[in-house]
């Protein structure tokens with residue numbers, strides 16, 4: 065479903081921007097854009113079918129492969145944290161379709177601003193998974209070179225990346241580029257002032273940015289009903305740009321809707337809010353215990369809508385994938401898991417003093433003081449160690 069602003073600045077070309085919300089009775093649950101039902105049945109959608117009409121069986125298998133390997137990588141990282149190899153991990157379990165669908169909709173020259181959970185999008189952008197793990201192991205100072213894959217560093221300050229994305233989008237528009245920007249954020253982040261400001265700026269400057277909100281129903285222990293009284297996608301209406309709610313567990317729908325939104329941005333039609341309605345099946349991070357605040361039945365209900373299973377059912381029913389494909393993928397998944405474990409365990413500890421080197425190009429008295437303090441602190445451990453050995 066799409067919601068169009070009454071203050072639209074330009075006539076919209078896409079059929080996907082009709083104003084339809086007013087027809088709904090008050091309080092009704094808005095429809096999701098869905099192309100694959102939870103049972104794996106392909107359903108028609110007059111507005112968005114066109115964006116996946118030419119998808120080949122090979123590309124469908126590719127989406128499936130992306131989701132399976134991302135889930136495996138994520139599970140491996142969770143285990144590595146439990147084994148003390150990573151400091152923390154934020155699992156994406158359940159959100160694979162939202163991330164792979166939207167990630168595969170981006171073009172190489174588009175620019176992505178993630179949160180800390182976008183491992184599937186990082187995968188689509190070609191970021192080496194080892195870099196993600198290095199960050200959560202605390203052995204690199206941020207992760208990767210953002211410009212290598214047009215994939216910005218993970219951002220933990222909730223919502224702030226929507227402002228960075230808006231500024232970046234305003235910049236590329238001024239440069240005359242026909243690429244677009246996509247900013248990821250969560251349902252909890254939607255309450256942040258930064259997100260409200262980015263909506264205002266992007267609307268009034270007509271910035272080529274897609275706001276992709278993964279509504280995974282929870283912001284740590286706060287449910288979405290503590291963030292909003294209206295479905296999140298409807299927020300866009302008040303800012304003057306379209307909002308769409310898509311089934312976030314349907315990889316095809318996420319691909320189609322994100323393509324549509326990115327194309328609008330490229331045509332100079334401004335921002336779009338995409339709300340991918342999904343569920344965080346795991347804990348918020350490895351430091352969280354969701355059994356303290358939510359019922360098991362809730363997770364079980366969402367397991368029935370698993371994004372990977374529904375695409376598998378569709379692939380099998382339409383004869384787009386045979387047993388050989390699934391067996392090969394299983395082997396590839398095992399190999400990825402093994403590689404991830406080996407790579408993480410082999411990561412060298414960084415030089416403890418390197419962090420002081422990049423704060424100022426020409427050095428700074430305060431940094432010198434802090435370095436000296438840190439050196440003294442480190443030395444106190446060395447004394448203890450020696451004491452034990454003697």
Ligand SMILES: Cc1ncc(C[n+]2csc(CCOP(=O)(O)OP(=O)(O)O)c2C)c(N)n1
Pocket residue numbers: 181220221222249250251252253254280282283284344348
């Ligand atoms: C500005 C700011 N406030 C609070 C936090 C602590 N914090 C980390 S994650 C989180 C919840 C975010 O929820 P949501 O936006 O729904 O994203 P999700 O983790 O569910 O993907 C909070 C409050 C933070 N990192 N930054």
Ligand SMILES: [Mg+2]
Pocket residue numbers: 250251252278279280281282283284
């Ligand atoms: Mg959330």
